[in-house]
Amino acid sequence: MTDGLSSQTPRSDLQVSCSKLERSRLELKLSYFQPKSWSSNPHCSACVEIAWNSALSDDGERRDRPLFIRSVPLLKPHHRLAILLHDGIRGDKGKTGLSLLRFSEAAIAAVIDRDCAGENLAELTGIPCAAPIVASVADALPYQPDVLAIGIAPTGGALPDEWQLEIRLAIAAGLSVANGLHTRLMDDPELVALLKPGQWIWDMRQEPAGLAIGTGKAKTLPCLRVLTVGTDMAIGKMSTSIALHRASQQRGMRSKFLATGQAGLMIAGDGVALDAVRVDFASGAVEQMVMQFGNEFEILHIEGQGSLLNPSSTATLPLIRGSQPTHLILVHRAGQTQLSRLADIFIPPLRDVVTLYEAVSTAAGAFPRVPVAAIALNTHHLDDVAAEEAIEQVSIETGLPCTDPIRFGAAKLLDAIL
Amino acid sequence: MTDGLSSQTPRSDLQVSCSKLERSRLELKLSYFQPKSWSSNPHCSACVEIAWNSALSDDGERRDRPLFIRSVPLLKPHHRLAILLHDGIRGDKGKTGLSLLRFSEAAIAAVIDRDCAGENLAELTGIPCAAPIVASVADALPYQPDVLAIGIAPTGGALPDEWQLEIRLAIAAGLSVANGLHTRLMDDPELVALLKPGQWIWDMRQEPAGLAIGTGKAKTLPCLRVLTVGTDMAIGKMSTSIALHRASQQRGMRSKFLATGQAGLMIAGDGVALDAVRVDFASGAVEQMVMQFGNEFEILHIEGQGSLLNPSSTATLPLIRGSQPTHLILVHRAGQTQLSRLADIFIPPLRDVVTLYEAVSTAAGAFPRVPVAAIALNTHHLDDVAAEEAIEQVSIETGLPCTDPIRFGAAKLLDAIL
Structure with a gap:
């Protein structure tokens, strides 16, 4: 059985009882497990991991409680x-x-x-x-x-x-x-019937089980929390976060990239498909993800989504409130003046966009001050000379460090954070 | 059959074919209908209304297309x-x-x-x-x-x-x-089996069917769009919107209250249970609701949700982007200094909160300027004299018209809009 998975038949009626368990911590990996006892949500992930905490109760009996429930990445580097x-x-x-x-x-x-x-x-x-x-x-x-x-x-x-x-x-x-589609393949009984032992379907764009509403408690974590934000959707926030993560690792830091979209999840595994989460639990889902890793790592690179300038995606706010970032990195495509899919919406001057993101993060003082530390400039469409010129120009315009982390590496951005 | 409803048996496999229909517009009301052809989303509403548009196609054949799909309020004033x-x-x-x-x-x-x-x-x-x-x-x-x-x-x-x-x-x-709970009662076959003709279960806290992502097109509507925003959750945004709606009607305006939470839906019927909508479709769900009524009414009063100051709810941003408000009304509880359920978060000075909401709405100029027109002050806990003093004080502090619309009526707020 590949990846330690058990039988591949959907078992939505599965109940887990563990009052007899002797181990203090047990990880169950099931290929299709709907934890009915904790969530009635039909959107819950296809694969979950449960960590149990076993303790003696007041009456001397051993009780097992779920410490956390999280979705488990099924895609591995050996594939x-x-x-x-x-x-x-x-x-x-x-x-x-x-x-x-x-x-x-x-x-x-x-x-x-x-x-x-x-x-x-x-x-x-x-x-x-x-x-x-x-x-x-x-x-x-x-x-x-x-x-x-x-x-x-x-x-x-x-x-x-x-x-x-x-x-x-x-x-x-x-x-x-x-x-990575919204459509669940595990809902198709004909596909499920074809699965053999060791084979799986990972419907990753699903709401995780066991969510609660957010509280802002990520601000108590000791780690750095770096969130990428953007002037538009689909301009390089995920790539920037991955580049920052790899640069952090190269400096010997305990670093973690946390995915918030389907591409990031396929690449890195840990994270949440934020756009599949219900609004009620959006900041809570981000908070749960960040709290899970925030004591284990020195720096978390949280993949940004959407843009405060784009009416199509409003995922930016739950990302800011849930992750309580210590630093923002603003991602922009060099020379882009309007939203790519809504050309009637013009991108304001970058210094005003920086002010907007800082204002929303700080919320008039309700939350700690969060600086935009640097600008990541997507220069994919330019040659090296034009890219360097564009970077220089944005740096002068905003007064902030700027580079293209894919073309020139993310060291300059990381320097602005550390 | 009460309310024009058909059989009460769940019919999740129902397919609607209408190529033979002669009428240009047909409204179907079904008590439990999952429109599989337009949505594979298991969260879709328990009751939907479909308006069809019939037109001759290029090849001379009559084609019927769904104009819109919306959930239908089942609770009526005669109940x-x-x-x-x-x-x-x-x-x-x-x-x-x-x-x-x-x-x-x-x-x-x-x-x-x-x-x-x-x-x-x-x-x-x-x-x-x-x-x-x-x-x-x-x-x-x-x-x-x-x-x-x-x-x-x-x-x-x-x-x-x-x-x-x-x-x-x-x-x-x-x-x-x-x-109005997240839990679907229609998923319980034993409850469903008890339903007799004319009897229904309205699971209103579900994502509507047929959603698309938002585009910001509500800004093209000719109507006024008034959104309530708040310094905290649960302080009177819905009550303020209803009071504004009733005051608008009293002035002879074609006014509509649009609910965005379960209480508002039970009271008024039309709207969307925003917190049950997936993040991807959040602004689109608000946009769909507003577009549906924006040409029919002079003024829409959109029930606000959450607060930019509260990390628990991030529904405010999709409400702003989806409804593209022309005016905001800021709701505050007199004398409240901290969030009621997160006492470590302090409410900033009201004039700074006004600036924050206007900044987010306008997004550094990407969207038209949206003023906070007035303050609705919740003085439920004060006597009349103290209430009037608090209102006067907030009005001086913010430089904006202020009243308690429940205690003194919403005329003053409406004056600030018109």
């Missing part, structure tokens, strides 16, 4: 991925798959994109990856993947029939599936 | 309510039930609170309501209620076993149930 990315390399819906290509520690066996099968991946994407591009799941099988990662968000959100057939084929061929 | 409010009159968990007592247009047959059965409701609550307080659902039946409204949030969120028995008894006795 070989086939990334389902139809029309995603040239199109604009493949952000998750392209992020996986850029950052995943797992090997990429093949990329599936019917639009550019046979072409050169590195030339098309600029990402140094030698994996072949193939037209279908069937064509990917000879490259021996063991996990199919769904790396694209279909227009409208619903899964096209032809993709469903491809996913079915992948499962029938023995692959596990990492699914 | 007689029994309010389940155990320990809620003296305790602090009965906000929903007490709001119903104060504002519901439906008659109150009885209030069920085991803690103060037989006592005088008006004396205990200050709300002029002559309904008896009884100890149980069984004791309420002689007063001939036809709907049991769950007016209390149990500690921890889960429904205690004894309450479940009471709800079962109510349904068996022929009552419908208005449920």
Whole structure:
């Protein structure tokens, strides 16, 4: 049984009793476990880990209580991925798959994109990856993947029939599936029936079990908490947080990247799919994630979501309130003047955006002062000379340290925090 | 069949086909309908209304498209309510039930609170309501209620076993149930099996079907959009919005109150249970609600939620982005210096809170300027003289019009908007 998983049959009626357990701490890993006793939420994660604390009660009897319940990442560095990315390399819906290509520690066996099968991946994407591009799941099988990662968000959100057939084929061929869509694949009994021992479906874009509302208590943690914020969506907040995390590790710090979206979860494992959490529990979900790691690590790099300037995503506020950041890093795309998908909304001067983020974080003094420590400038579309000029200009305009952490490394940003 | 409802059996496999329909607009009301074709979301509302638009397509064939899908309020002014409010009159968990007592247009047959059965409701609550307080659902039946409204949030969120028995008894006795808890009663097959024709369970705290992400397009509406915001949670935002709505109607305006929480939904019907919506769709849910009524009414009064100062609720941002308010009304409790449930968080000076809300709404210029037009001051705990002094003081401190809209009427607030 791969990954220590037990039987793959959905067991939504499973009840755990542990009054007889002798161990003080037990970790249960189940592939599909709905902890009915703690949550009636049908959105709860497909895979959860429960840590138990065993103690003697007043009447001398041993009682076991759940210390925490968290979703468990199923994707591991030893896996070989086939990334389902139809029309995603040239199109604009493949952000998750392209992020996986850029950052995943797992090997990429093949990329599936019917639009550019046979072409050169590195030339098309600029990402140094030698994996072949193939037209279908069937064509990917000879490259021996063991996990199919769904790396694209279909227009409208619903899964096209032809993709469903491809996913079915992948499962029938023995692959596990990492699914970052809102659509739960575990709800499809025909797919579930195909699963064999050791095979799993990870529906990661689901609300975790056992959530509570937020309280702001992350501010009591001793660690640094660095949150990326942005002038728009999809401009490099996740990449910046990962680059900062790796720079922190290189300096010997106990550092942790905490994912808040499906791409980050596939890359790093620990975190929460914030956009699948109900508003009532949004800041609480972030708080639970940060509290879980905040005593263990010196610095947490929390992946930002959305933008205070973009009406499509309001995830920024629960991220700020839940993580109680000590520092913000503002991410901007060089030269961008309007929101990319809502062109009638203009991006204000960066110094005003800095003031806005600091004002919201501090909330007129209700919370401690939180500085925007530096600007991460996405210069992907510029050559080196133009990139350096843009960075210099933003640094002068804002009076803050600035660099492109993907192109030039994140050391300058980290210096501004430490 | 009461309320035009069809059979009460859950029909989650129902598919609607309407290519043959001749009418240009058809409204379907079904008691438990999951529109699988538009949403795979298991949180969708228990009752939805679909408006169809029929048009000739290019090939000359008649096509029917859903214009909108919205949840339908099932509680109507002709109903007689029994309010389940155990320990809620003296305790602090009965906000929903007490709001119903104060504002519901439906008659109150009885209030069920085991803690103060037989006592005088008006004396205990200050709300002029002559309904008896009884100890149980069984004791309420002689007063001939036809709907049991769950007016209390149990500690921890889960429904205690004894309450479940009471709800079962109510349904068996022929009552419908208005449920504002996160827990879905329609998921309990034993309860559903007890429903007879004309009887319903309204699980209102569920995500509506057919949501999309927000775009900020509410700013194009011609109507006034007034959003209440607050220095804390549970201080009178809903009451203020209802008072403003009634004052607007008294002036002959086409006015609409839009609920965003379970109490508001029970009182007014139209709206969205925002805290049950996933973060991804939060501003979109508010936007959909506002767009649905924004061309039909001159002024929308949107019930506020949460507070930018309170880390427990981050619903304020999707409300601001989704409704694109033209005016904000800041609600504050006279003399309150700290958050009521998080006493380590101090409320900043009101003029700074005004600046914060205006800054977030305008977002450094990305959105049109939105003024805080006036302050609604909750003086429930003061006598008339002290209330007038507090109002005068806040008005001087902020330089804004101020009154207590429950005690003195909302005319002064409305004047500040018009």
